[in-house]
Amino acid sequence: MADACHAGPVTGIIARAFELLVTDKQLLKLSVELLxxxxxxxxxxNTEITKAGRAVTTASADIVDLQGKLIATASSLHMVVQDLGEVPTAPFESHRFSDSVPGGFPIEKTSHGLPGFSSxxxxxYPPGHDNSPGPTSIWMKTLPLLExxxxxxxxxxxPLADCGNGTSRNQNGFDIRFMNPDITIVMHRASSADWLLSSAESHWQPTGLGLAQAxxxxxxxxxxxxxxxxxxxK
Structure with a gap:
């Protein structure tokens, strides 16, 4: 829709509101329901704390348009940060930004023909990945949310998190639309990097239901x- 926002920056603004509300803990989990x-x-x-604890705090939010109509709801979970020293970690595939090459955004054009999020x-893209359909890894750097x-x-x-359904879409074109009515993000480690990577895959079902995970x-x-x-x- 030409007059609607991409949900990624919107989710970032909601995260900002929760972080201004709860300042003594790290925002660990954010869930947004896009109505x-x-x-x-x-x-x-509009935010409010639903449970204030020493280690864990939860909060909720209503997102309204300029006429006061409810357009989304959200919930957050904040946890205290500790220093435990060295702890065991699971093995993971290493990703080197220096190996990546520039490429086009997976969704090359909008249905309305106007500039959009990708602008x-x-x-x-890391080696072996590009903007083709299917499971995809992609590095992304976005503009600041607020000037x-x-x-x-x-x-x-x-913004990167809300692109998983697009980067890992199962086909090109506008024959099938894949809208996400919600998004849940968990950040267990705060990163200072400007470039971040998403490794996403989508599961589409003939029932019209699906799931994107990254x-x-x-x-x-x-x-x-x-x-x-x-x-x-369709």
Missing amino acids: KPVPMDGFQV GIEVR GEEPSAFQKLC NLFDELGPIGSVMQTLLLQ
Whole structure:
């Protein structure tokens, strides 16, 4: 829709609101339910703490348009950061940014023909990956969410996280639309990197239901994961 926002930057703004609400813990998990398209002309995020604990705090939010109509809801989980020293970690595939090459964004054009989300990002691909359909790994660097303000680690992650259903789409073209009515992001390690990587895959079913899943990285290793349920429509 020409008058609707890409959900990635919107999710980043919601994350920002939760981080302003809870300042003594790390935002670990964010879930957003998109009830209606988020309008380009503006929206408001209203947050409140639902449980305040010493180690874990939870919060909720209503997102409304400029007329006060509910367009999305969200919930967050914040946890205290500790210093445990060295701890055992699971093995993971290493990704080197220096091996990547520039490429086109997976969704090369919008259905309305106007500039869109891809106009404000840079992308690169690791060896063996490109903007073809199917499971895909992609490096992405986005613009700041707000002019003159450096986004937090979680806020930087949100635009990339909401692209998993597009980067791993199972076919090109507009024959099947794959909309995500929700997104859940978990960031277990805050990264200071500007370039972040998503390794995503999508599962489409003939029932019109689907799921996109992605693991998120910087050059040092895993930083989180994301899940998007999918509504498929011809």
